[in-house]
Amino acid sequence: MGEEYIVEMRHITKRFPGIVANDDVTIQIRKGEIYALLGENGAGKSTLMSMLFGMYEPDEGEILIRGEKVKIESPNHATRLNIGMVHQHFKLVSNYTVAENIVMGMEPVKKVLGCIPVVDIKKANSDIRALSEKYGLAVNPTDVIENINVSTQQRVEILKMLYREAEILIFDEPTAVLTPQEIDFLLEIIKGLREKGKTIILITHKLEEIKRIADRCAILNRGKLIDVLDVAETSTRVMANLMVGREVSFETEKKPADFGKVVLDVSNLNVFNKQEFQVVKNVSFQVHEGEILAIAGVAGNGQVEIADAIAGLMPVRSGKIVLNGEDITGASIRERTLKGISYIPEDRQNYGVVMDFTLSENLALKNYFKEPFCRKGMLDNRAFEENSRRLIEKYDIRSGQGSGTVVRSMSGGNQQKAIVGREIELASPLMIFVQPTRGLDIGAIENIHRQMIAERDRGRAILLISLELDEIMNCADTIAVIYNGELQKIASAGSLTTNQVGEFMMGVRQKETEKSTAGKSEAGKEAAGKSATGKGTAGKSEAGKEAAGRSVTGKGTAGKSETGKEAAGKKVTGKGAEEKGGGEE
């Protein structure tokens, strides 16, 4: 062997009821490398890292840290071993400041009157500031968490690890919640951490990120380790095929669209949220049979509210929604479902499924009240079972105990497959897909796209709302771009480039005067979106890093690095977050 590993996990096996999450997995991680864990949803990446972070104990196998065999009993123990983890869902106290969140549990203490210990917040602030500058993280210690955006919150999480002197940093799907510009910035930070000698483990299913920053990559499939690859020598296609276990195509094949009659006609739609803030402004569009109309936009610009208003979950202030020639503006949710709307909501765990229902109960959530499930108010269990068995088979929904599995115990990807399958099976003339592939892996994404296009070819009208430009460019026949609640542009997909869509998304109205500023952020976007084509990406990220580095040198301009990097996007995101918080009330 000879080689020194900082982390070794040998022959790890972990079982959960009905499922083997990790099956004899061995990984060895060198000090100072970026090691990616790649795999589909439910492949066992997060479980493996949860064991390294002390949240679970492996059923079999051993863990070695710096060559010493250890039994990691708790996250606190992991922290003492210099292991840190940034979770997918941040664990921050939202009304505390950045510094308070970071030092919590190991606050610097000073003695008042020589005996009464109190938290030395001044020292905490200056410590955090110094730490933040050292790693180029650009956070302001005195900001309150609820006032800063998601990407800054993530940097606070990173600082939390660094403050605890973590040497081994685990990132669980760190880019899932970020915009393309923020992703660029984060990846630069991660590279910077490697240069400072940290070891980084990156859990992800996004190939282009791995290609951009990782040194080596372990591929997991259904709990088993498939291969460990040198990223520089492997193409993304090979990685994707290994991960999914079969050939995948990046480009979705589709026939030219064949529009029929108008199915959905939305005119002058105005929607206000609970805070009386206008989130949708005078929006009008039509979706035809056999058409995929995609609404592109940065998160929180009113696109989700449009979907909610059409599905009846949000009241309409004024305007008209017409489905197949029938005015449904005032109809109830149930009436709309019956008249022909399928809806795959953005928030799948709070809306799409009842988490504590079984799979078979959830698969009938939209039609349990109809034959054959229900006769004269009585339910027929066999009909539920049969429906569930058919959908599980058809949509490849994987779960521990089949129809009887409680949905809460299923992986997010399989929950989504269940929702997509259920909604498609309704065979509604109008199908609304909101972020249908968020958090899913390539195999599942490809699958959902194929199903969506198949439905289009069957003559359904499809309204697709997505934050992923790739998805929109790949699937849409018509693209509508929304900014700040207003539709900026509706055009057929062929007539718009990714760049142009991006400009409309930023609210920059495609004018020569603004080209120079907008162009730059677009380049970044392009790089993030279009995977591993290479050259342009590398050049751009270099520039980005420099920008980030520079701004951190001066304290006063610490905030600026963000502004510079994220350009127009920042304003929009901040606002989006605010609206979203309000909407949840």
Added chain:
Amino acid sequence: MKNKNKIWNAVKIPLLAILCSLVAAGVIIALTGSNPFRAYYALLQGSGLAPKAAYANYKSMLTDLFSYVNYFTPMIFAALAVAVALRAGLFNIGVSGQMLAAGFTATVLVGYSGLGAVAAKPLVILIGMVVGGLAGALVGFLKYRFNINEVVSTIMLNYIFQYVISFLINTYFVDPVSRQSVEVSAASRLTLMDTQAGNLKIDIPLGILVALAAVVLVWILFDKTKLGYELKAVGFSRSAARYAGIRVGRCMVLSMTISGMLAGLAGVTYYLGYMGSIQPKVLLNTGFDAIAVSLLGSNNPFGIIFSTMLISLISKGSTYMRSTAGVDTEIASVITGIILLFSACSAYIRHRLERRRSEKAQTAKEDR
């Protein structure tokens, strides 16, 4: 096979909790200087589940058993009431108040009316359901229309019922000797008191038949009906239920109405069955104990039968336990408390058990 396993899984934790608490309570009894085995046996004897050494005239083990059934019938209804609301995500703390309202109304309208038994008894049950249902519906409506937390409104309604009704009793219906409400007519009683059977005089509770029917109906409601599916969906996730097109407000009102109806039945089987009169200014503990009984029975209608029988057994047998085993009646409350405490810890116990199982698998592997 699979089904059996499922039942075993649901039952084993409460069983373990009960076993642990009996051991713990046994230690306490031993510390007070009595024999725990004798004390427990006395509990069974007092409830007619084991023969006593001697019986008075017209009494036997059978009379004790019937009086035990008579005693726990209201609790089955009350625990079902709690369970129905809980399944739909609502917390009905007002079972006692709803019991009182239903019991009082039935007492005044039927108990003092002089109607014949054939008309009176069904009418009492009907009035109990209607009044309890209305009281529950009010809470559901306040929640749905004005978003008033059901915990607050039920507690407040408890006070209102308690004091308004005790005012009415003290003003119009008080029995000057017992200082309770005047006893209801035998025709309207849901328990046939002192019925001669052979050489025995037995209290025959008719309410238990209704209670068992209610258990089956509640089970059917939640396991087999569309409404039950909707109520459960609302209980688990209001947002997802709304997304599915379920009318959430209607479900909340309905579940509180059903819960109230069951509480009303608890009221009439208590005040017009077990007791026969109402003590003013006293709110029964039944409605509060029912929360714990329901939890001990895992909110399952059939589980509730057993948890009700267990908890009632302890309080019912406590008098006999004092007289024969010399254990204070207060110890009975201690045992009940310990059982409920342990069953409340059941989530933790389950976690420990699973952890130990995985550790065992680990050591077994290493040994090999």
